[in-house]
Amino acid sequence: MENFKLGAKVSWVTVGINMILGVFKLFAGVAGRSNAMIADSMHTFSDVFTTILVLVGFDISTKEANDQNSIHKKYELLFKKLFGIIMIIMGLFVVYDSLKLLIFEKITRPNTIALVAALISIIVKELMYWYTIKISRKIKSLSMEADAWHHREDAFSSIVTFIAILSSKSGLAPLDAIASIVVSIIVIRVGSDLYNKSKDRPIDEAITNEIINNLEIIINEFYGVAGIKSLKSRLFNNGIYIDLDIFVDSNISVKEGHDIAKSLQYKIENELSNIKHCMVHIVPNNK
Numbered sequence: 001m002e003n004f005k006l007g008a009k010v011s012w013v014t015v016g017i018n019m020i021l022g023v024f025k026l027f028a029g030v031a032g033r034s035n036a037m038i039a040d041s042m043h044t045f046s047d048v049f050t051t052i053l054v055l056v057g058f059d060i061s062t063k064e065a066n067d068q069n070s071i072h073k074k075y076e077l078l079f080k081k082l083f084g085i086i087m088i089i090m091g092l093f094v095v096y097d098s099l100k101l102l103i104f105e106k107i108t109r110p111n112t113i114a115l116v117a118a119l120i121s122i123i124v125k126e127l128m129y130w131y132t133i134k135i136s137r138k139i140k141s142l143s144m145e146a147d148a149w150h151h152r153e154d155a156f157s158s159i160v161t162f163i164a165i166l167s168s169k170s171g172l173a174p175l176d177a178i179a180s181i182v183v184s185i186i187v188i189r190v191g192s193d194l195y196n197k198s199k200d201r202p203i204d205e206a207i208t209n210e211i212i213n214n215l216e217i218i219i220n221e222f223y224g225v226a227g228i229k230s231l232k233s234r235l236f237n238n239g240i241y242i243d244l245d246i247f248v249d250s251n252i253s254v255k256e257g258h259d260i261a262k263s264l265q266y267k268i269e270n271e272l273s274n275i276k277h278c279m280v281h282i283v284p285n286n287k
Ligand SMILES: [Zn+2]
Pocket: 043, 044, 047, 150, 154
């Protein structure tokens, strides 16, 4: 439970920082006349949405979540649809504006504030990576590790924005608008994914359920495993991340317990190709 609270705390900190960063980047993008920076801020807002969805438990499928009541499900679909539409509209807006700029208007070079904002974004995102990865290792949470890597991807995307703004400032004026279109397409894609997930039962969720059933069979039949305490799964970048707590005989040595966990992890990751990573924790079975 402590780990769960710490995990939620990290996610709320992420939402808070992304919110401030997003507003700052939007301001810098408008004031600095950089569509690339505006698109980058849209991406940050989309991160706020997706983290909130995870926080309210929509993206984590635990055993309890599988038989969640219909009200919860209804809100989940509603939020996904709403966030999806907002992201698509934001993305399309920037694409439209950039195309208009590229085709019909005289392109002005972005101001320094946009460049500074990109630099701040790179630094903040990298710091968020380190903060999140440190705690994910402490509480051994793979879903949090995935979040950490997302922050680093964001840092890279801000590096691309930085390069685009810099090139635009130093003569290659259209690059800022072109980069903004690329980033906006990413935002639109995330938005449409979210929207599609809100329709009926998402197909990837059905696949996940089948994989989880197979997984449970493998675990329960595995030598040395006395039962499953908890099994949490999370979809990220088309891969499934598993957090698994298994019971083992409380009289075996630490080494034996460790060996069971290691070999089970190896078996799961090799036999089920959709599972990107599996973390196995052992719990003594006091019966
Ligand atoms: Zn992101």
